[in-house]
Amino acid sequence: MSNSPHVPMIPTGQKSSWDAVINNRIFDDLNIESNAILLDVLRDSVGMLGVKRGCDLGTCGCCTVLIDGVPKLSCLTLAAETKGKQITTVEGLANGSHLHPIQKTFTECGGSQCGFCTPGFLVVISALLNENSNPNDREIKDAIEGNLCRCTGYQQIVDSVHAAAEILNSNQSVKDNTCAQVDPHPGIDRTTE
Amino acid sequence: MSKDKEIKGYRQQPGKIPFAKPGSGGREPFSKLRDLEMIPKSEGGYRAQPKGKNRHDHLLTGSTIGRRTPLVDSNWKVTGQAKYGDDIRLPNELIGRILRSPHHYARIRSIDTSEAESIKGVLAVETGQKHTDLFGVLPVTKDEHAMAVDKVRHVGDLVACVAAENESVALEALRKIKVDYEVLNPIIDMKKSLKDVEEPIHNRGKYHIGRSNVQKRVFQEFGNFESVKNPYVSSKSKWKYAGVNHGFTEPHAVVADWEPSGRLTLYTPQQVPHYVHRSLADVLKIPMHQINVHRTFVGGGFGGKSDPFPHEMCAAILARKTGRPVRITFDRDEVFYTNRGRHPSHIEMNLHADKEGRICGIETDALIDGGGFASFGHVTTYYNGVLHTAPYEIGSFHYTGARVWTNKPASGAMRGHGAVNSRCAVELGIDDICEQLEVDPITFRLANLLPPHSSTITGFRITSIGMRDCLEKVREACDWEQKFRKLPFGHGIGIGCGFFISGSGLPIHWDPNKFPHATVHLKIDMDGGVTIHTGAADIGQGSDTVVAQSVSEVLGLPIEMIRVKSRDSDTSPVDLGSYSSRVTFMNANAAISAAIKIRDELIKATADICNVEEKSLVIGDRRIYQKKDPAVGVSYLEALHKAQEERGALISSGAYRTPPMGGVHKGAAAGLAPAYSFSAYAAEVKVDAETGITEVVKVWAAHDCGRALNPLSVEGQIIGSCHMGLGQVLTEEMRYTKKGNLLNPNLLEYKIPTIHEMPEVVPIIVESNDPEGPFGAKEAGEGPLLPILPAVCNAVYDAIGIRTNELPITPDKLYKLIEKKVRSLKLDSPLNLPNPKLNYSKLQNTLEDRADNHKVRDQDRKLDPKREPYYNGTIFGKVSTIPPEEQDERWTLSVTPSEEYLANPRLAGSAWKHVEVRHMKRGDET
Numbered sequence A: 001m002s003n004s005p006h007v008p009m010i011p012t013g014q015k016s017s018w019d020a021v022i023n024n025r026i027f028d029d030l031n032i033e034s035n036a037i038l039l040d041v042l043r044d045s046v047g048m049l050g051v052k053r054g055c056d057l058g059t060c061g062c063c064t065v066l067i068d069g070v071p072k073l074s075c076l077t078l079a080a081e082t083k084g085k086q087i088t089t090v091e092g093l094a095n096g097s098h099l100h101p102i103q104k105t106f107t108e109c110g111g112s113q114c115g116f117c118t119p120g121f122l123v124v125i126s127a128l129l130n131e132n133s134n135p136n137d138r139e140i141k142d143a144i145e146g147n148l149c150r151c152t153g154y155q156q157i158v159d160s161v162h163a164a165a166e167i168l169n170s171n172q173s174v175k176d177n178t179c180a181q182v183d184p185h186p187g188i189d190r191t192t193e
Numbered sequence B: 001m002s003k004d005k006e007i008k009g010y011r012q013q014p015g016k017i018p019f020a021k022p023g024s025g026g027r028e029p030f031s032k033l034r035d036l037e038m039i040p041k042s043e044g045g046y047r048a049q050p051k052g053k054n055r056h057d058h059l060l061t062g063s064t065i066g067r068r069t070p071l072v073d074s075n076w077k078v079t080g081q082a083k084y085g086d087d088i089r090l091p092n093e094l095i096g097r098i099l100r101s102p103h104h105y106a107r108i109r110s111i112d113t114s115e116a117e118s119i120k121g122v123l124a125v126e127t128g129q130k131h132t133d134l135f136g137v138l139p140v141t142k143d144e145h146a147m148a149v150d151k152v153r154h155v156g157d158l159v160a161c162v163a164a165e166n167e168s169v170a171l172e173a174l175r176k177i178k179v180d181y182e183v184l185n186p187i188i189d190m191k192k193s194l195k196d197v198e199e200p201i202h203n204r205g206k207y208h209i210g211r212s213n214v215q216k217r218v219f220q221e222f223g224n225f226e227s228v229k230n231p232y233v234s235s236k237s238k239w240k241y242a243g244v245n246h247g248f249t250e251p252h253a254v255v256a257d258w259e260p261s262g263r264l265t266l267y268t269p270q271q272v273p274h275y276v277h278r279s280l281a282d283v284l285k286i287p288m289h290q291i292n293v294h295r296t297f298v299g300g301g302f303g304g305k306s307d308p309f310p311h312e313m314c315a316a317i318l319a320r321k322t323g324r325p326v327r328i329t330f331d332r333d334e335v336f337y338t339n340r341g342r343h344p345s346h347i348e349m350n351l352h353a354d355k356e357g358r359i360c361g362i363e364t365d366a367l368i369d370g371g372g373f374a375s376f377g378h379v380t381t382y383y384n385g386v387l388h389t390a391p392y393e394i395g396s397f398h399y400t401g402a403r404v405w406t407n408k409p410a411s412g413a414m415r416g417h418g419a420v421n422s423r424c425a426v427e428l429g430i431d432d433i434c435e436q437l438e439v440d441p442i443t444f445r446l447a448n449l450l451p452p453h454s455s456t457i458t459g460f461r462i463t464s465i466g467m468r469d470c471l472e473k474v475r476e477a478c479d480w481e482q483k484f485r486k487l488p489f490g491h492g493i494g495i496g497c498g499f500f501i502s503g504s505g506l507p508i509h510w511d512p513n514k515f516p517h518a519t520v521h522l523k524i525d526m527d528g529g530v531t532i533h534t535g536a537a538d539i540g541q542g543s544d545t546v547v548a549q550s551v552s553e554v555l556g557l558p559i560e561m562i563r564v565k566s567r568d569s570d571t572s573p574v575d576l577g578s579y580s581s582r583v584t585f586m587n588a589n590a591a592i593s594a595a596i597k598i599r600d601e602l603i604k605a606t607a608d609i610c611n612v613e614e615k616s617l618v619i620g621d622r623r624i625y626q627k628k629d630p631a632v633g634v635s636y637l638e639a640l641h642k643a644q645e646e647r648g649a650l651i652s653s654g655a656y657r658t659p660p661m662g663g664v665h666k667g668a669a670a671g672l673a674p675a676y677s678f679s680a681y682a683a684e685v686k687v688d689a690e691t692g693i694t695e696v697v698k699v700w701a702a703h704d705c706g707r708a709l710n711p712l713s714v715e716g717q718i719i720g721s722c723h724m725g726l727g728q729v730l731t732e733e734m735r736y737t738k739k740g741n742l743l744n745p746n747l748l749e750y751k752i753p754t755i756h757e758m759p760e761v762v763p764i765i766v767e768s769n770d771p772e773g774p775f776g777a778k779e780a781g782e783g784p785l786l787p788i789l790p791a792v793c794n795a796v797y798d799a800i801g802i803r804t805n806e807l808p809i810t811p812d813k814l815y816k817l818i819e820k821k822v823r824s825l826k827l828d829s830p831l832n833l834p835n836p837k838l839n840y841s842k843l844q845n846t847l848e849d850r851a852d853n854h855k856v857r858d859q860d861r862k863l864d865p866k867r868e869p870y871y872n873g874t875i876f877g878k879v880s881t882i883p884p885e886e887q888d889e890r891w892t893l894s895v896t897p898s899e900e901y902l903a904n905p906r907l908a909g910s911a912w913k914h915v916e917v918r919h920m921k922r923g924d925e926t
């Protein structure tokens, strides 16, 4: 028995070349199996580890990414379906080191505690804010109804969305927030403000 | 420019040395106050003082304490850069997978791994045979193996593990492992576990209780039981609570890597890395110094990542065998089969009150279902009893509890550990008593509270207590007087209170007061930034932020200059971990004491530079100066560089240990804490009597956290606790069939509230300023969960007049109760059910007066430094300053049942009645 030839139990699909624009970067040298799941491709082949796997069953929303600007659960999406499309993950939200307003307000309003659900929420909300820069509570709730968060009880997430909308509507650019923590001279910056 | 304004009034002081820019090698001449430019100004803390004194008051510099502070690691999280367990990808890694038992209970006759091993791409297959050392989170109840050695004890118990080049090969290898099981009779119903059987699930040798499956029993009696014999009113209830799971979003994951040095690094999202460290050493049979436990970001813990886990052992075993890093990540169903969630429990509770509206007795019997392993169960068994002996003054307390093994995934610690279910029963009992006494439940509670600096019936030392404020604030916020018993049918409001430990007084692994509970190291080098080394595990609750805040406050620095290194056991001093709501209290206290040492050195250096007395100096925002003439002083960096002369980097170490406290009876240490948190919630609900659907509309949540070091986090914890508690009360349940099959090991059918089920929560922070807490703080992570359950249940009663006795209150269960009542009252529609009404009896006035008097008493006690002791029992006429057992010979203090009791149990507690008397007489439990 033990010498019998190796027959895989899960049929592996045929490999074919796959390309996509992920966070504005072109990936065109990937070879994936025809049954590969987008979540696996993003995490294991592309290396976008910001996309989280919470359940693999479409029940938690942690794996949400934007496909051509529309939020989709990557654990329920065949990678092959997204060939040639624009994919945005949480890593692609910031503009250089300038955070997206929702990233900044998540930090300031407590929208993120353990942070595991955060990537999913952020991409969903960024898509919402893209369409509607001043959503009301109802619209926010409808947008994030597919995302579970076990830590925050959602309230501070909703607060964050309102705060982000305010920034967007005031047309301010968000300050370089990633750098505030590491900027050697933030003090000078502040005194000249 | 503002900078110049800042410098105004700054005088050159005698003895002031020229100061060189850091890193310049000291050759560049002093340039005026360059360092004030280099260090950002802190945004300022919250200076208003809560009432009362705290030993850290003089350390406040107005830097960050009390300010809404974003988590220090938040930017990693919002940019997707935070690395959780499964995000650790090491070159050359292998994928590990675990073979789990398909049977509830079976003996393993043999395991044949040869076929699996021969598959191409499989590098190792391991079974339990070679790894027989036991481990477990509590040293007294080690009962877990890396993989099953002789028996599997529940579906999902670990049988074997494989390491392979990729996941599909690993999965295939699992299928090729042949296990020969001899299936045994499983025990699913926890009541059956009380009986003697042929083959108990575990064998604890001389500690085993008969041949039963009882893992731990507790018996406790305190107080005077005379009044209970003839109470004025009583409330009796029998509760069934379903087990619930933590439902954290990140499934367990672990990476084990044996480095070329021969040492193991284990990357794991753990709440208590130190216990994993110990367990690994036991199982792998290597000394602890050969192991580095690296805590990754933790995607939610809530108690569910606080056991050392078998899969962590498996990863290390596989990595040792293959010489390559091994990563094991769970599927969601594996998370449910690992469980360690809240114990399913049967709780019987009798509550008695006398004519004066005092709680003269609480009798509780708890039977809790521990599943296949001990986990934290030893402690849980105590917590089910002792954690409901406060905040009320009670005349007597009787508790019997038993934790049993069943062939189900193990229960363990979960947010509100052991206190949640029995608290719910107590608070409902109190409401029922108030209904019978015809008094307002908030007034009743206010008239029965223990004062600050008092002792509970079981001997716990209460220091600060903000319960009264919580109740009063909630009453006002929710407009209680206008709503309670006055809302239309189907619409109701209810109150619930909570009490929880802020750190456990007894460390799990060593004798208290010999080793500290928490140790923090600080290091400041030429750059002026402060590095904190701590072993406290940030699991998303923000412990890194709190410790950074504490240090930044003492040193008068902005939080940006503080960096926290809390991940590696190699570099972090031991901290016992994130459980028992201990981290803020203990770790921040340790951090403060370390920072004080640095502060003293800076002050001494300043005194040298300025030639003034040390005593006259204080630390403020980035400067050290004379209190009476702030112009005299130097900047932080100047002082630092002076202090570093001749010795280099400043380092200091601070530790925290609890003060000696507590009684001497067996089990006295369970529930002991250096401080306790209190909370009171009101919930408003709508119940549709025709369908049994309950909707929570709004929650007012007041929590006494001592002092909110970071109000943003405290509010986040309160709202998050509400969310988790609402899940337990309305929808969440690990559902087992009669045969023991888990029906919903996934997040689709295990219903965690989504945003649509989440009501508006109004967090109300009450600050009682604990005398021993760091800047007055106590816990805020677990206690806020307790009151939401009873608040909702009491509101359901207010809405439709029906008391539930089973959680969760799913529509089907509630409708059954509605139907029953409709039938018994011979109504034609559920909509005609009577709406509860309240007409105050005379007692209401008495209680109001007593509450007012006690309010004055409490204020006096809080502010009086020479206060006398106060023992529980005083409102029953005892002298407050003498322990009641010394005044009253009928005052019991007993942890073993008497013959008389055994012959005729006071409460028909299943846990005690059914276990044979013979076992109890032997007193044969640990």
Ligand code: FES
Pocket: A052, A053, A054, A055, A056, A057, A058, A059, A060, A061, A062, A063, A064, A073, A074, A075, A076
């Ligand atoms: S991982 Fe895709 S929804 Fe949970």
Ligand code: FES
Pocket: A111, A112, A113, A114, A115, A116, A117, A118, A148, A149, A150, A151, A152, B249, B299, B300, B540
């Ligand atoms: S922040 Fe932890 S799950 Fe949302």
